Amino acid sequence: MEYIIGICIIIKCVLGFIIYNLLRKLESTQELVDELSQEQFDTITRLKTTFNNLKTIDSKGGFESDDEIGQTFSAIKDEIEKLEGIYGETND
Secondary structure, three states, X not given: OHHHHHXXXXXXXXXXXXXXXXXXXXXXXXXXXXXXXXXXHHHHHHHHHHHHHHHHHOOOOHHHHOHHHHHHHHHHHHHHHHHHHHHOOOOO
């Protein structure tokens, strides 16, 4: 009988340590997820700000109408629109 009680105590201690270890890992993983979510939000905000600034810079359409500069401007604008499609909604 004493052996059974001793084995139960050892099993409870081991299970307690396992639960504590898993809880510690879960908390650190949750902190990492929260940090990554904030970074993704910051990235989306920067993309939207960049796209809005790009529209403001060419509000008169001067860059888009010029041949050589217009092609470069359009290429940059297209790439930013692709990024917005991946990371968030567009601000049209």
